[in-house]
Amino acid sequence: MKAFTYVNPANEKDAVAALAPEFEKAVPIGGGQDLLARMKDYVTQPDRLVNVKSLDATVTAAGGGLKIGAAMKMVDLAEHAQVEKMYPAISAAAIEVGTPQIRNQGTVGGNLNQRPRCWYFRNEEFVCFKKGGTTCFSPSGENQFHAIFGGGPSYIVHPSSLAVPMVAYGATFRLLGPKGERMVPAAEYFTMPTLQNVRTENVLAPDEILTHVVLPAPGNVKTGHYEVRYKESHDWPIAFATVVLTMNGANVASARVVMGAVAPIPWRSQAAEQALSGKPVTEQTASAAADAALRDARPMSQNAYKVQVAKTAVKRAILRAAGVQTA
Numbered sequence: 081m082k083a084f085t086y087v088n089p090a091n092e093k094d095a096v097a098a099l100a101p102e103f104e105k106a107v108p109i110g111g112g113q114d115l116l117a118r119m120k121d122y123v124t125q126p127d128r129l130v131n132v133k134s135l136d137a138t139v140t141a142a143g144g145g146l147k148i149g150a151a152m153k154m155v156d157l158a159e160h161a162q163v164e165k166m167y168p169a170i171s172a173a174a175i176e177v178g179t180p181q182i183r184n185q186g187t188v189g190g191n192l193n194q195r196p197r198c199w200y201f202r203n204e205e206f207v208c209f210k211k212g213g214t215t216c217f218s219p220s221g222e223n224q225f226h227a228i229f230g231g232g233p234s235y236i237v238h239p240s241s242l243a244v245p246m247v248a249y250g251a252t253f254r255l256l257g258p259k260g261e262r263m264v265p266a267a268e269y270f271t272m273p274t275l276q277n278v279r280t281e282n283v284l285a286p287d288e289i290l291t292h293v294v295l296p297a298p299g300n301v302k303t304g305h306y307e308v309r310y311k312e313s314h315d316w317p318i319a320f321a322t323v324v325l326t327m328n329g330a331n332v333a334s335a336r337v338v339m340g341a342v343a344p345i346p347w348r349s350q351a352a353e354q355a356l357s358g359k360p361v362t363e364q365t366a367s368a369a370a371d372a373a374l375r376d377a378r379p380m381s382q383n384a385y386k387v388q389v390a391k392t393a394v395k396r397a398i399l400r401a402a403g404v405q406t407a
């Protein structure tokens with residue numbers, strides 16, 4: 081690993097000041113589980129690490145919703161009673177992340193900003209788009225776990241389990257930089273790759289940090305979250321979905337259907353949402369919505385199986401939201 085300096089800022093302003101570009105290449109570090117692994121693999125080589133895990137790690141009430149400090153550990157998020165009561169999909173996503181050790185060390189900010197797990201990105205020998213190269217190796221290579229939506233130019237899937245319920249609940253992220261704070265809706269924070277921005281996955285500037293997640297009052301909604309994995313622990317999901325339903329009696333008044341691990345961003349399906357609108361939730365309507373969610377999927381040579389897996393995740397998340405227990 082390349083040598084680096086370590087800064088322990090006293091507060092968020094000092095953290096931002098320590099990231100200023102006039103210094104060496106500096107990056108924030110939370111629990112370090114993603115960043116240190118990339119540094120050991122020579123994929124990321126910063127000169128300075130700025131510790132942000134001692135910043136705000138609390139949950140406070142905010143306008144009928146909750147404000148979560150980005151330094152909060154995943155385990156504390158998963159076990160937070162108020163979060164579980166108001167935003168059950170966030171707790172469900174947090175509790176399924178990795179292993180107890182990973183949740184004990186990982187932070188909310190680190191989880192939302194972790195870099196892709198693509199094996200080409202993680203191998204220093206492959207200079208892909210994300211490392212300044214001119215290609216994505218997955219379409220003609222090993223693409224079992226890659227995107228089925230989006231159409232490139234990079235085919236990563238976003239690795240954060242928390243990002244999906246954050247988009248589904250309409251969260252806003254507070255970012256702090258040298259010019260002050262800005263509030264960015266989660267749905268606009270994560271960015272689809274273009275040839276111009278392909279090296280990053282979000283709108284965060286190099287001298288900014290994510291300090292808080294602000295969740296709006298949930299209202300009278302029903303939520304379902306469903307993840308499909310190869311194994312119960314120690315792995316990322318193959319595909320998953322968060323569904324938030326607003327009901328009008330027995331019928332769905334409006335829905336938010338967001339899928340994870342299928343695209344470079346949390347992938348919202350308006351087709352599925354429209355398919356549910358005005359209907360009761362039954363096996364048939366849930367299946368029809370799941371079919372609609374995956375209609376535009378474009379799998380590559382080795383990941384067509386993800387279409388059915390994602391369909392199942394969407395259907396079961398809808399049924400869970402409506403209170404129908406699934407396997």
Ligand SMILES: Cc1cc2nc3c(=O)[nH]c(=O)nc-3n(C[C@H](O)[C@H](O)[C@H](O)COP(=O)(O)OP(=O)(O)OC[C@H]3O[C@@H](n4cnc5c(N)ncnc54)[C@H](O)[C@@H]3O)c2cc1C
Nearest residue numbers: 108110111112113114115178186187189190191193241290
């Ligand atoms: C075996 C295994 C299984 C896993 N399974 C899952 C899973 O199912 N779902 C899932 O979501 N994750 C999973 N993970 C990933 C794990 O959850 C993340 O690596 C972890 O949450 C990252 O948190 P951290 O605080 O350690 O991040 P760090 O490594 O400290 O940071 C990650 C990135 O975020 C940046 N960063 C950190 N904090 C901030 C901030 N406040 N503002 C701006 N940028 C910041 C860092 O610069 C870095 O680039 C798994 C990991 C392993 C090893």
